[in-house]
Amino acid sequence: MDRIPTARPSWTDEMRDAAVATLDSRHWVKGPKGREFGEKFAKHCGALSAAPCQNGSSSLWAALRLVGIGEGDEVIVPSFTFIASATAIPLVGATPIFVDIENDYWCLDVDAVERAITPRTKAVIGVHIFGQPYDPRLIELCKSKNIALIEDAAQAHGATQISVSGDKLVAGSMGDVGCFSFFPSKNMAVGGEGGMLTTINPELTEKVKAITNHGRTPNLESMELGSNLRMSEVSAAIGLVQLSNLDKWVERRREIASKYNKNFDNHPAVSIPKVRKGANHAWHQYCLFTDKSQDLVKHLDENGIDSRIYYSIPCHHQAVFSKHPQFEIPLEVTDKVAGNLVAIPVMHELTEQEVDHIISTVLSFKN
Numbered sequence: 202m203d204r205i206p207t208a209r210p211s212w213t214d215e216m217r218d219a220a221v222a223t224l225d226s227r228h229w230v231k232g233p234k235g236r237e238f239g240e241k242f243a244k245h246c247g248a249l250s251a252a253p254c255q256n257g258s259s260s261l262w263a264a265l266r267l268v269g270i271g272e273g274d275e276v277i278v279p280s281f282t283f284i285a286s287a288t289a290i291p292l293v294g295a296t297p298i299f300v301d302i303e304n305d306y307w308c309l310d311v312d313a314v315e316r317a318i319t320p321r322t323k324a325v326i327g328v329h330i331f332g333q334p335y336d337p338r339l340i341e342l343c344k345s346k347n348i349a350l351i352e353d354a355a356q357a358h359g360a361t362q363i364s365v366s367g368d369k370l371v372a373g374s375m376g377d378v379g380c381f382s383f384f385p386s387k388n389m390a391v392g393g394e395g396g397m398l399t400t401i402n403p404e405l406t407e408k409v410k411a412i413t414n415h416g417r418t419p420n421l422e423s424m425e426l427g428s429n430l431r432m433s434e435v436s437a438a439i440g441l442v443q444l445s446n447l448d449k450w451v452e453r454r455r456e457i458a459s460k461y462n463k464n465f466d467n468h469p470a471v472s473i474p475k476v477r478k479g480a481n482h483a484w485h486q487y488c489l490f491t492d493k494s495q496d497l498v499k500h501l502d503e504n505g506i507d508s509r510i511y512y513s514i515p516c517h518h519q520a521v522f523s524k525h526p527q528f529e530i531p532l533e534v535t536d537k538v539a540g541n542l543v544a545i546p547v548m549h550e551l552t553e554q555e556v557d558h559i560i561s562t563v564l565s566f567k568n
């Protein structure tokens with residue numbers, strides 16, 4: 202059996218044909234594919250509108266600009282996330298306030314968020330970590346305090362969560378602005394770098410599109426500070442085909458995760474990930490908790506399986522934040538979990554034979 206990687210993006214004849222046809226059309230930027238991709242993505246996640254963009258990191262920068270964050274503002278963010286969730290904040294001149302995560306689900310702890318709110322708090326960036334939606338109480342808290350909620354859904358294409366009032370929310374419609382990444386390892390991709398901005402806020406439906414195009418109106422007047430964050434037409438054409446497969450692919454991830462859960466439930470050296478009530482996890486990553494993470498990675502590696510430790514260094518302890526007042530301050534759960542989660546392959550393209558090999562390898566890990 203070939204080595205099993207942590208990610209294997211789908212690439213089919215249909216995607217190749219869509220890419221080639223778009224190149225042949227010579228309509229390479231600002232065209233119908235980008236518009237269609239935005240419209241179909243918005244529909245898929247129940248948002249009012251969406252704009253394809255260059256990557257998840259630039260979508261976070263744009264989201265902060267869209268809700269008016271700048272100099273002097275504080276933005277609450279988890280430290281247990283990919284670095285881009287945090288660095289977007291100083292990139293618009295604001296200050297990140299790092300808040301701890303929940304012991305069970307590793308998303309922002311809503312009670313800790315409430316305690317961290319000050320008169321300068323203007324936004325919260327919630328992250329659906331590994332594909333598990335954040336606590337829906339975060340939405341209610343932000344509404345009641347009149348604070349913008351930016352939804353970092355870079356890992357959560359296809360995730361859903363029952364809201365406090367019992368409605369089914371899809372990732373991309375759980376905050377004022379949703380931010381997605383189409384990095385090749387994600388639940389869907391675009392054949393290169395890519396991202397998406399979504400919104401459920403009627404005041405932002407046109408602005409999410411404009412900010413990716415220098416804040417311009419259709420008659421080419423720049424109304425707001427923006428930049429060229431546009432996605433190329435060829436990427437959008439590939440994205441459209443990938444999007445039409447997303448639900449099926451996320452179901453396959455759920456099937457694999459459920460098989461892992463059944464097999465690893467009573468494992469002596471690892472604990473399985475917990476799923477929040479009302480959540481339909483998108484399983485971008487399936488992470489096992491273990492205090493022997495290095496040994497597990499080595500054991501998997503010796504058996505031809507790639508894996509990865511998440512997140513070895515929480516954001517607030519990273520050198521880029523060495524001058525931040527929280528740099529050396531511990532965050533209890535964040536510091537406990539960091540470095541102790543091992544993500545094993547869970548991508549939709551895994552074969553049954555590969556899934557079985559991963560299961561037997563984890564079962565043979567005896568700490």
Ligand SMILES: Cc1ncc(COP(=O)(O)O)c(C=O)c1O
Pocket residue numbers: 256257258259282283285286328353355356381382383384395396
């Ligand atoms: C939670 C989170 N936010 C933001 C990003 C940034 O996305 P991109 O790599 O497309 O810039 C990622 C990408 O890995 C991510 O996982």
